[in-house]
Amino acid sequence: xxxxxxxxxYQVTQFGKPVTLSCSQTLNHNVMxxxxxxxxxxxxxxxxxxxxDFNNEADTPDNFQSRRPxxxxxxxxxxxxxxxxxxxxxxxxxxxxSGRANEQFFGPGTRLTVL
Amino acid sequence: xxxxxxxxxxxxxxxxxxxxxxCTYSVSGNPYLFxxxxxxxxxxxxxxxxxxxxxLVKGSYGFEAEFNKSQTSFHLKKPSALVSDxxxxxxxxxxxxxSQGNLIFGxxxxxxxxx
Numbered sequence: 001x002x003x004x005x006x007x008x009x010y011q012v013t014q015f016g017k018p019v020t021l022s023c024s025q026t027l028n029h030n031v032m033x034x035x036x037x038x039x040x041x042x043x044x045x046x047x048x049x050x051x052x053d054f055n056n057e058a059d060t061p062d063n064f065q066s067r068r069p070x071x072x073x074x075x076x077x078x079x080x081x082x083x084x085x086x087x088x089x090x091x092x093x094x095x096x097x098s099g100r101a102n103e104q105f106f107g108p109g110t111r112l113t114v115l
Numbered sequence: 116x117x118x119x120x121x122x123x124x125x126x127x128x129x130x131x132x133x134x135x136x137x138c139t140y141s142v143s144g145n146p147y148l149f150x151x152x153x154x155x156x157x158x159x160x161x162x163x164x165x166x167x168x169x170x171l172v173k174g175s176y177g178f179e180a181e182f183n184k185s186q187t188s189f190h191l192k193k194p195s196a197l198v199s200d201x202x203x204x205x206x207x208x209x210x211x212x213x214s215q216g217n218l219i220f221g222x223x224x225x226x227x228x229x230x
Contacts, residue, residue: 006158042205042220043159057217090158102147102209104218106158 003027004107006091012113013081021076021110023091031097032074033104034066035090043090049074050097078112086114117142119208121221128196128228136191136224138206148189149207149218150180159205165189176200196228 005024013019023032031050035043047056049068063085065077078085088111092104120139128134140146147166151159163174165182173179180191191204206221 004158009156040223042222044220045217088156092159102218103149103161103164105161106151108158109156111156 004091004093004105006089006107006110008110009108010111010113012115013078014115015083016080019078019081019112021078021089021091021112023074023076023107024072025091025093025105025107026072027093027105028071029093029095029105030071031094032068033092033094034064034074034076035092037088037090037109039087046076081112081114083114086112088112117208117219119206119219119221121204121206121224123224124222125225125227128226130198130228130230131195134193134196134200134226134228136204136206136226138189138191138221140187140189140206140208140219142208142219147209148180148182149209150174150178150189150191151205151207153203153205153223155202162191162204196226198228198230201226201228 007022033048034046036046037043045057046060046064047066063079068074088109090109091107094102094104118141122137149164150162152162153159162178163172165172170182178193180189182189203223203225205223207218209218
């Protein structure tokens with residue numbers, strides 16, 4: 001089945017220690033998104049890639065970076081995690097960004113704990 | 116500012132009774148509207164969407180939603196609730212012609228269905 005896969009499902013890191021979260025998709029979608037969802041809050045878009053074009057949300061901290069080496073994979077890098085970065089990180093994909101193509105398919109998420 | 120409101124933090128329903136989860140929006144232009152469900156420690160699962168056409172939209176697991184343009188609402192409904200419907204429900208909107216890929220989420224409503 002076509003799907004969005006996130007690894008690992010649970011990630012523990014130490015304060016200030018760089019961490020990378022992984023997302024892959026078998027849907028062959030052009031767009032990949034990263035959302036941050038803190039406890040009892042709505043998901044918040046961090047950035048997205050349309051093919052190789054990176055689109056950063058204005059209020060996304062510089063501490064968060066992303067890489068998309070190919071169509072299938074997208075990574076979220078947190079350079080120096082703080083306690084406030086503990087959250088669920090959701091990856092999503094869509095065919096495009098306009099109209100019906102914008103329907104987004106979500107992965108199961110990675111829950112990040114910062115000690 | 117464009118926004119989505121889910122006025123109820125929690126909705127409690129007895130199994131077999133009808134349920135409604137409310138959503139109102141404030142965006143410019145004609146929006147695309149979505150409902151997602153999230154089970155504990157899981158990603159978001161798509162339930163249904165409104166793009167154009169019939170105001171009553173049917174989705175997964177017996178859920179439906181009615182788009183009401185005059186009231187700027189998109190309430191989620193189900194005629195007969197199941198205990199397994201207990202989860203967190205998010206309403207989301209993508210403003211027509213809005214910034215690339217950006218979904219605006221409501222803060223979520225926790226649905227609790229008791230046997």
